[in-house]
Amino acid sequence: MKIALIVSDFNFDVTSLMLERARRHAEFLGAEISHVVHVPGVYDMPLIVKRLLGRNDVDGVALLGAVIKGDTKHDELIAGTTAAAAVDLALHFNKPVGLGITGPGMDRMQALDRIDNAKNAVESVVRLLKLHKELA
Numbered sequence: 001m002k003i004a005l006i007v008s009d010f011n012f013d014v015t016s017l018m019l020e021r022a023r024r025h026a027e028f029l030g031a032e033i034s035h036v037v038h039v040p041g042v043y044d045m046p047l048i049v050k051r052l053l054g055r056n057d058v059d060g061v062a063l064l065g066a067v068i069k070g071d072t073k074h075d076e077l078i079a080g081t082t083a084a085a086a087v088d089l090a091l092h093f094n095k096p097v098g099l100g101i102t103g104p105g106m107d108r109m110q111a112l113d114r115i116d117n118a119k120n121a122v123e124s125v126v127r128l129l130k131l132h133k134e135l136a
Contacts, residue, residue, distance in 0.1 A: 001030070001031040001032065001059050001060070001125075001126060001129050002031075002032050002033075002034035002057055002058055002059050003026055003031050003032065003033055003034065003058070003059065003060050003061065003062060003122065003125050003126070004033070004034055004035040004036070004037065004052045004058045004060075004061045004062075005019065005022055005023075005033055005035070005036045005037070005061070005062050005064060005122075006037050006039060006045050006048050006049060006052070006061060006062070006063050006064065007019050007036065007037070007038050007039070007064045007065070008038075008039055008040070008041050008042045008044075008045070008064065008065035008066070008101075009038050009039065009040055009041070010040060010041040010042065010065070010066075011065070011066040011068055011108075011111065014066040014068075014102075014108070014111045014112055014115060015064055015065055015066055017112070017115045017118075018064040018065075018066070018100060018115045018117070018118035019036070019064055019118065021115055021116060021118040021119050022062060022064055022100065022118040022119065022121065022122050025118070025119040025122045025123065026122050026126075029122065029123065029126045031122065031125075031126050034057055034058055035052060035058065037052070041065070041078070042063075042065035042066075042067055042078050042079065042082050042101055043078045043081065043082060045063055045065070045082055045085075045086070046082060046085035046086065046089065049061055049063070049085070049086060049089050049097060050089055050093075053089055053090075053092075053093035053095050053097070054093065058095070059095060059096075059125075059129055060095050060096040060097065060098065060125035060126075060128065060129055061095070061096075061097050061098070061125070062097075062098035062100050062118070062121040062122050062124075062125050063082070063086060063097065063098065063099055063100055063101050063121060064100045064101070064118050064121065065082075065100070065101040065102070066101070066102050066103060066106075066111040066114075067079045067101060067102065067103030067104050067106075068103060068106060068107060068108055068111055069103070069104060069105050069106060069107060073104075075103050075104035075105065076104045076105070078104070079101060079103050079104040080104075082101060083099055083101065086099060096124065096125045096128035096129060096132070097125070098120070098121030098122060098123075098124040098125040098128075099121055099124075100117045100118045100120060100121025100122070101117075102114040102115075102117050
């Protein structure tokens with residue numbers, strides 16, 4: 001299983017820890033990290049998801065990001081839009097996309113408390129790949 005990780009550089013103090021957890025968990029599960037791509041922010045992920053899912057050397061993608069609440073509701077827009085695009089792309093390419101994006105509505109401390117969501121995203125991709133193979 002070859003998995004790509006897409007990491008948001010916005011809130012990098014949080015997402016760098018998420019990347020570390022995702023890498024370790026993929027190794028534990030026996031999955032190979034084929035690509036690690038850094039993007040400016042969570043909103044920028046769908047274009048890269050599309051590019052990676054179109055590759056033959058990528059079986060699935062895990063998204064890693066932290067959308068922290070600000071003074072407006074931009075966090076809701078960013079998280080919702082990106083999650084919807086991820087589902088659409090997974091269905092289009094018939095490859096799993098694990099959602100390891102935390103938020104919206106959380107503060108920085110809550111984001112740090114949720115870095116294990118990166119492991120959950122990798123776990124989802126691996127489990128879906130196995131299930132997909134069983135059902136083939």
